[in-house]
Amino acid sequence: MTSYRVALIPGSLRKDSFNRRLALAIGKLLPDGFDTVMVDIGVLPLYSEDDDSAPAPAVTHFKATIAEAQGVLFVTPEYNRSIPGVLKNAIDHGSRPAGKSVWAGKPAGIAGVSPGSLGTALAQQHLRNVLSHLDLPTLNAPELFLRYRDDLFDADGALARGSTRDLVSTWVQRYAAWVRQHAA
Numbered sequence: 001m002t003s004y005r006v007a008l009i010p011g012s013l014r015k016d017s018f019n020r021r022l023a024l025a026i027g028k029l030l031p032d033g034f035d036t037v038m039v040d041i042g043v044l045p046l047y048s049e050d051d052d053s054a055p056a057p058a059v060t061h062f063k064a065t066i067a068e069a070q071g072v073l074f075v076t077p078e079y080n081r082s083i084p085g086v087l088k089n090a091i092d093h094g095s096r097p098a099g100k101s102v103w104a105g106k107p108a109g110i111a112g113v114s115p116g117s118l119g120t121a122l123a124q125q126h127l128r129n130v131l132s133h134l135d136l137p138t139l140n141a142p143e144l145f146l147r148y149r150d151d152l153f154d155a156d157g158a159l160a161r162g163s164t165r166d167l168v169s170t171w172v173q174r175y176a177a178w179v180r181q182h183a184a
Helices: 018-029 057-068 085-095 121-133 163-182
Strands: 004-010 034-038 071-075 108-114 144-147
Touching: 004 018, 004 057, 004 163, 018 034, 018 071, 018 108, 018 163, 057 085, 071 163, 085 121, 108 121, 108 163, 144 163
Parallel strands: 004 034, 004 071, 071 108, 108 144
Antiparallel strands: none
């Protein structure tokens, strides 16, 4: 049986981030044959082309982690109707130097949770534009943007039972099929 590793990239640095929690919960729902690696983007320096010839160890580790993964899951909050700067910084590191992108061809998924009434719909749309430019085949439908509630996660960090868990479980199955279809 083929196995797949999915790099989980939460776009928030907050210790108890809703999106980090969602990424972990999604990881628990992936089917047999999938494992995950949580990617810490908070350790990356701000991107500068001046550093392309001698990247920081954190950048080298980050790029190797993405290169070794068969899929990438971006779990983003929405900041000012877009993606957080720290997430864009990570994406920029992975795409540079020109011609050495670790993103090209990686099957991607996008999810997110926010207390706002639109969830993370606008951030996800901006992220889709960036990922399209970088040649990441991205699952378009169904979309997964959730509105945070205090009862979204249970005490163990899993999604609480109910319609939200069913919605996320369905999305996870579609994403797993997407990775199988597109993984090199």
